[in-house]
Amino acid sequence: MAYIELPDGLPGIRALLAYRPDTARPLNDLVDVLLRGPHTLTPAERELIAASVSARNDCTYCQSIHGAIAARQLGDADDLVAQITSDPERAPISPKLKALLHIAGKTAESGRCVTAEDVARAREHGATDLEIHDTVLIAAFFCLCNRYVDGLATWTPSDPDFYRQRAKTIVDNGYTLTAIPAR
Amino acid sequence: MAYIELPDGLPGIRALLAYRPDTARPLNDLVDVLLRGPHTLTPAERELIAASVSARNDCTYCQSIHGAIAARQLGDADDLVAQITSDPERAPISPKLKALLHIAGKTAESGRCVTAEDVARAREHGATDLEIHDTVLIAAFFCLCNRYVDGLATWTPSDPDFYRQRAKTIVDNGYTLTAIPAR
Numbered sequence: 001m002a003y004i005e006l007p008d009g010l011p012g013i014r015a016l017l018a019y020r021p022d023t024a025r026p027l028n029d030l031v032d033v034l035l036r037g038p039h040t041l042t043p044a045e046r047e048l049i050a051a052s053v054s055a056r057n058d059c060t061y062c063q064s065i066h067g068a069i070a071a072r073q074l075g076d077a078d079d080l081v082a083q084i085t086s087d088p089e090r091a092p093i094s095p096k097l098k099a100l101l102h103i104a105g106k107t108a109e110s111g112r113c114v115t116a117e118d119v120a121r122a123r124e125h126g127a128t129d130l131e132i133h134d135t136v137l138i139a140a141f142f143c144l145c146n147r148y149v150d151g152l153a154t155w156t157p158s159d160p161d162f163y164r165q166r167a168k169t170i171v172d173n174g175y176t177l178t179a180i181p182a183r
Numbered sequence: 184m185a186y187i188e189l190p191d192g193l194p195g196i197r198a199l200l201a202y203r204p205d206t207a208r209p210l211n212d213l214v215d216v217l218l219r220g221p222h223t224l225t226p227a228e229r230e231l232i233a234a235s236v237s238a239r240n241d242c243t244y245c246q247s248i249h250g251a252i253a254a255r256q257l258g259d260a261d262d263l264v265a266q267i268t269s270d271p272e273r274a275p276i277s278p279k280l281k282a283l284l285h286i287a288g289k290t291a292e293s294g295r296c297v298t299a300e301d302v303a304r305a306r307e308h309g310a311t312d313l314e315i316h317d318t319v320l321i322a323a324f325f326c327l328c329n330r331y332v333d334g335l336a337t338w339t340p341s342d343p344d345f346y347r348q349r350a351k352t353i354v355d356n357g358y359t360l361t362a363i364p365a366r
Contacts, residue, residue, distance in 0.1 A: 003302040004312040016316070022216045023320060029209035037205065058295060103334075111333025112241060119186040129187040133199070133335065137206060140330035147323035150294025151286075152316065 003153045011155045011162075012061035013145060032175050034138050041131055044073040045097055048084055049138045052101055053108045055085045059146035061156045066142075068160075068167035096125040100135045107139035186336045194338045194345075195244035196328060215358050217321050224314055227256035228280055231267055232321045235284055236291045238268045242329035244339045249325075251343075251350035279308040283318045290322035 006015040017024035035046045047070035054062035063085070071081045084091040088101040099122035106113040114136070122132055149156075157163070189198040200207035218229045230253035237245035246268070254264045267274040271284040282305035289296040297319070305315055332339075340346070 003297070003299065004316055016320075020313075020316060020320075022220065023213060023317075026209035026212035026216070029212070030206060033205045033209070057293065107330050107334040110240065111330040111335075114186070114334045114336070116186065116336075130203075133187055133203060134206075136334040137199075137203075137331055140327040140334065143330055144323040144327040147290050147294040147326055148320055151290040151297045151319040151323065152294075153297070153299075 001153065002155065006152075006154065011157050012065065012149050013154070015154050016148060016152065028175060030141060034134060034141060036174055039134070040128065041100075041134065042073075044070050045100075046134070046138060047073060048081065048093075048097070049101065049104045049135055050142050051081065052085045052088065053104050053139045053142040054146050056105055056108050057143065057146040059142075059150055061149050061154065062142060062146050064156075064160070064163040065166060065170075068163035069170055072164070072167045072171045094125070096122065096127050096131075099125050100127060100131065103132065103135050104139035107136050108143055111136075111140070184336065185338065189335075189337065194340050195248065195332050196337070198337050199331060199335065211358060213324060217317060217324060219357055222317070223311065224283075224317065225256075227253050228283075229317070229321060230256060231264070231276075231280070232284065232287045232318055233325050234264065235268045235271065236287050236322045236325040237329050239288055239291050240326065240329040242325075242333055244332050244337065245325060245329050247339075247343070247346040248349060248353075251346035252353055255347070255350045255354045277308070279305065279310050279314075282308050283310060283314065286315065286318050287322035290319050291326055294319075294323070 002015065004019070007018045010018055013027075017027065035050065036043060039046065047066050051063055051066040051070055054066060067078075067081050067085060070084075071078045074080060080091070084093060084101070088098055091098075099118070103114055103118050103122060106115070106118055119132055122135075127135075185198065187202070190201045193201055196210075200210065218233065219226060222229065230249050234246055234249040234253055237249060250261075250264050250268060253267075254261045257263060263274070267276060267284070271281055274281075282301070286297055286301050286305060289298070289301055302315055305318075310318075
């Protein structure tokens with residue numbers, strides 16, 4: 001049971017967004033720019049950063065939903081996503097994405113852990129300033145979301161099918177239409 | 184030197200906000216609601232949550248500016264703010280604020296660290312659901328800001344007077360007018 005009285009039947013951050021529309025609006029605007037906006041990183045690459053940071057922070061809800069979204073975007077690739085979030089260096093992904101996931105993991109530990117060498121590695125593999133910036137900001141944003149969701153003990157469904165269904169809706173319609181309260 | 188090419192002469196998060204206006208807008212909207220919006224917690228109480236979490240995360244820029252803002256709001260109370268951020272349980276503040284700062288510290292560690300007992304303590308001292316919600320969200324938001332600022336190695340001025348001057352501007356004019364790029 002959540003630590004505060006939240007609207008019934010909504011899991012994870014969705015209950016919190018419904019509870020406080022004034023903070024929900026900027027949170028939804030931010031996730032929309034970071035994960036769905038036009039970008040040189042694919043939506044799946046950005047969702048993998050979100051899922052990896054959430055796994056590191058042990059946030060079941062965020063890890064499950066963003067992992068499910070990435071899997072859906074990659075063609076129901078559940079096993080690949082599990083491999084990437086658990087052992088990115090050995091996963092069949094680009095050297096650039098490996099370097100960005102490394103920066104994201106360091107960011108989740110502490111901003112002070114990210115080194116010039118970490119950034120140089122990403123740049124050697126073709127990462128741009130904007131891609132490095134957004135990797136750090138996506139990682140930092142999910143450090144917010146994970147703490148928000150778990151710090152108030154929101155409802156976390158345990159059935160993987162729940163997240164697969166929800167991922168389909170988000171991939172088809174975007175975050176804004178499915179999660180944001182009406183303005 | 185920052186890890187990416189940022190506008191000259193802007194410290195901490197301000198350089199990042201100027202670099203990426205699309206993410207700056209929701210970040211500014213969120214900080215404005217959380218720290219400056221109408222609330223049953225005073226602006227100084229909310230700034231103290233921000234400064235305490237930033238101190239815990241060892242983010243010099245965020246800790247310095249939000250500590251300076253709280254000190255200004257409390258009547259140039261630099262010593263009191265230093266006491267609150269280093270040892271809140273022994274500081275001359277209300278039992279409710281102590282309990283909320285305790286929740287904020289747990290949130291910064293991990294959302295999973297916040298217990299029902301932590302929340303019950305705050306409630307016993309008069310905290311409302313909204314105050315508990317916003318304490319967790321402010322703490323989580325500064326876990327974002329601290330990682331964003333330090334993860335990209337932004338410029339951190341060392342002169343305390345820099346932060347005092349800036350704090351005066353923010354207290355007099357608000358965040359939005361002083362930090363947000365024009366829409």
